[in-house]
Amino acid sequence: MAILQIREAINQAIAEEMERDPGVFIMGEEVAQYNGAYKVTQGLWKRFGDKRVIDTPITEAGFAGIGIGAALAGIGVRPIVEMMTWNFAILAFDQIINHAAKARYMSGGQFKVPIVFRGPNGPAHMLSAQHSQALESMMAHVPGLIVMTPSTPYDAKGMLKTAIRDDNPVIFMESELMYGIKGEVPEEEYLIPIGKGDIKREGTDVTIIAWTKMVAVALKAAAELEKEGINAEVIDPRTLRPLDEELIINSVKKTNRVVIVEDSWPFASVGTEIAFRIHTKAFDYLDAPIEKINSADVPMPYAENLENESIPSPGKVIAAVKKVLYR
Amino acid sequence: MEAVTMKKEKSQSHKQQPRWADLDLTNEKLIKMYRDMLAIRRFEERAAQEYGKGKIGGFCHLYIGQEATGVGAIAALREDDFIYTAYRDHGQALARGMNMKECMAELFGKVTGCSKGMGGSMHFYDVSKGFMGGWGIVGGHPPLAAGTAFATKYQGRDSVTVCFLGEAATNQGVFHETLNMAELWKLPVIFICENNGYGMGTAISRAMAGENLYDKAAGYLMNRGAVNGMDVIEMYREMKKAIHLARTEFRPTFLEARTYRYRGHSMSDPGQYRTKEEIEEYKKKDPVETFPKELIQWGILTEADIEKMDEEIRAEVQEAVEFADASPQPPIEQLYEYVYA
Numbered sequence: 001m002a003i004l005q006i007r008e009a010i011n012q013a014i015a016e017e018m019e020r021d022p023g024v025f026i027m028g029e030e031v032a033q034y035n036g037a038y039k040v041t042q043g044l045w046k047r048f049g050d051k052r053v054i055d056t057p058i059t060e061a062g063f064a065g066i067g068i069g070a071a072l073a074g075i076g077v078r079p080i081v082e083m084m085t086w087n088f089a090i091l092a093f094d095q096i097i098n099h100a101a102k103a104r105y106m107s108g109g110q111f112k113v114p115i116v117f118r119g120p121n122g123p124a125h126m127l128s129a130q131h132s133q134a135l136e137s138m139m140a141h142v143p144g145l146i147v148m149t150p151s152t153p154y155d156a157k158g159m160l161k162t163a164i165r166d167d168n169p170v171i172f173m174e175s176e177l178m179y180g181i182k183g184e185v186p187e188e189e190y191l192i193p194i195g196k197g198d199i200k201r202e203g204t205d206v207t208i209i210a211w212t213k214m215v216a217v218a219l220k221a222a223a224e225l226e227k228e229g230i231n232a233e234v235i236d237p238r239t240l241r242p243l244d245e246e247l248i249i250n251s252v253k254k255t256n257r258v259v260i261v262e263d264s265w266p267f268a269s270v271g272t273e274i275a276f277r278i279h280t281k282a283f284d285y286l287d288a289p290i291e292k293i294n295s296a297d298v299p300m301p302y303a304e305n306l307e308n309e310s311i312p313s314p315g316k317v318i319a320a321v322k323k324v325l326y327r
Numbered sequence: 328m329e330a331v332t333m334k335k336e337k338s339q340s341h342k343q344q345p346r347w348a349d350l351d352l353t354n355e356k357l358i359k360m361y362r363d364m365l366a367i368r369r370f371e372e373r374a375a376q377e378y379g380k381g382k383i384g385g386f387c388h389l390y391i392g393q394e395a396t397g398v399g400a401i402a403a404l405r406e407d408d409f410i411y412t413a414y415r416d417h418g419q420a421l422a423r424g425m426n427m428k429e430c431m432a433e434l435f436g437k438v439t440g441c442s443k444g445m446g447g448s449m450h451f452y453d454v455s456k457g458f459m460g461g462w463g464i465v466g467g468h469p470p471l472a473a474g475t476a477f478a479t480k481y482q483g484r485d486s487v488t489v490c491f492l493g494e495a496a497t498n499q500g501v502f503h504e505t506l507n508m509a510e511l512w513k514l515p516v517i518f519i520c521e522n523n524g525y526g527m528g529t530a531i532s533r534a535m536a537g538e539n540l541y542d543k544a545a546g547y548l549m550n551r552g553a554v555n556g557m558d559v560i561e562m563y564r565e566m567k568k569a570i571h572l573a574r575t576e577f578r579p580t581f582l583e584a585r586t587y588r589y590r591g592h593s594m595s596d597p598g599q600y601r602t603k604e605e606i607e608e609y610k611k612k613d614p615v616e617t618f619p620k621e622l623i624q625w626g627i628l629t630e631a632d633i634e635k636m637d638e639e640i641r642a643e644v645q646e647a648v649e650f651a652d653a654s655p656q657p658p659i660e661q662l663y664e665y666v667y668a
Contacts, residue, residue: 056508057507057511059504061500061504062470062501062504062507063470065468065469065470066471066474066505068474069473069478070474070475071474071478072474073479074454077478077481079474094467095470098464104665104668105665105666106446106452107442107450107461107665108446108665109443110442110455112668144666144667146667168667168668
């Protein structure tokens with residue numbers, strides 16, 4: 001099996017889908033001649049040309065809307081819209097929330113909206129507040145959107161291929177700090193379904209729920225905890241909307257204790273929703289209140305020590321696990 | 328069409344030929360254009376009444392006064408072309424040939440409506456007719472129209488996409504982003520800016536720097552101009568030119584249609600920010616009144632024809648109201664339908 005970086009796995013997914021379906025194209029800032037701000041689209045412009053790999057002006061709302069309108073045309077066009085980062089996609093939230101997510105509903109089912117919005121999300125490193133924030137909870141709040149957050153090269157490729165083929169607007173959130181992470185990716189084609197989570201580490205004593213780059217934080221914490229005889233299960237929902245509730249509830253029934261780790265803000269987050277669902281669907285199985293670790297409830301500071309204090313870490317996860325285990 | 332000024336209306340009486348002689352307008356088509364305008368007028372008048380009776384909820388923006396803009400523009404389109412518009416969408420929907428019963432039923436919030444009762448007044452759709460809605464955020468839909476134009480060009484089709492928008496939408500950032508890319512990428516899209524003079528209750532002079540709306544397209548070097556939106560023939564003529572450019576050269580156009588709405592912004596607006604004189608002045612140019620006079624003058628219609636037509640339309644509107652009234656509301660299960668494909 002090939003060992004690929006996440007950026008290469010995403011690149012393969014895009015290239016394979018463009019090869020398979022001439023209606024697939026990608027547009028965004030610097031995706032073509034510059035080969036992508038994070039080199040995710042490396043080589044695609046050379047391979048597929050101007051028509052299908054399109055550099056846009058810096059105009060997120062505008063090209064998001066053009067992508068949506070292309071999808072709405074219903075003539076076999078499937079846009080992939082790259083947001084250089086999700087920070088900048090905030091400019092396009094009206095297009096995504098008010099237009100892409102609602103077109104089908106408002107029209108009584110007349111539209112399909114086959115479009116993917118993808119790019120890096122979440123705190124990066126020493127970028128201060130405007131370039132370092134996790135926005136998946138805002139997107140996951142919106143009915144009509146699908147939200148996918150891969151954590152490994154394998155998942156990123158299989159999930160993105162599914163997202164491109166889906167007839168709904170998919171919010172695909174990657175991470176700047178994860179593009180270089182390596183992992184095994186099979187040569188043969190595979191797809192990972194929407195709404196299907198994955199057990200990243202099996203365990204019996206506590207369930208740690210994490211996605212995208214928090215999975216690595218959870219796994220590090222789990223490895224440390226093992227030394228102390230605590231066997232943690234790490235669950236990655238992979239898709240946040242729709243959520244793989246069954247996978248989560250089954251794990252909770254097994255371990256009876258839950259820690260949720262996310263690098264978005266704490267108020268009204270996806271983690272809050274997961275905690276609520278566990279409370280309503282597995283209350284009798286819980287042996288301790290659920291713990292939730294988030295980024296601090298502040299805009300991201302620049303100073304390194306403050307940034308480190310703000311974001312979830314293996315140490316914080318370990319402390320939370322011990323708390324739910326009363327140890 | 329660059330920076331055209333509107334021609335003064337001239338009397339036709341001394342001419343040997345009607346002013347549309349150079350256009351591909353058959354008598355049949357001319358009659359249909361008039362009929363469409365009249366049908367919109369009668370539909371909207373009735374919608375206002377039904378709104379007053381509480382049969383129609385929410386916001387309801389009427390097209391009364393602006394009929395010539397929509398009808399003239401849409402008459403110039405082909406069946407495989409696309410239309411986007413804002414929330415004042417009843418007129419364009421009917422001009423595109425959408426079923427009047429289904430339109431009225433949508434206003435009534437019924438499952439038989441053109442959006443199955445999910446959209447209401449602001450969100451009419453008939454994708455099978457290329458009528459792409461019906462969008463409620465001022466300035467939100469122009470990039471969608473450009474995107475559909477992008478898609479048809481991408482797929483090698485020669486369809487064009489028309490985007491109706493209000494003049495107030497041209498102050499939105501996304502409008503400018505869209506014009507930039509439409510020209511940069513040579514997209515076959517035509518922006519018809521229906522300048523009715525008021526963004527809700529704010530006169531354009533209080534909201535826009537500059538004098539001419541179409542000047543906004545100048546910075547993008549886009550083909551542009553103004554047209555008398557109260558004149559269905561002039562709308563058709565300028566649209567034909569714009570369509571030709573879009574279809575054959577992938578050149579977008581920004582067309583300012585100068586028009587007027589007689590009613591308030593929506594049903595809840597008495598329109599007290601305008602003078603009676605101003606409204607009366609525009610009513611003299613009312614296309615639903617003036618155009619049939621020309622048709623009579625050229626022997627295309629008689630007074631009797633017009634009376635008969637009006638009766639037919641009133642009956643059609645009555646039938647639409649009865650249909651809407653008798654139709655069921657959407658089943659409760661429909662609440663969760665249509666969220667995802």
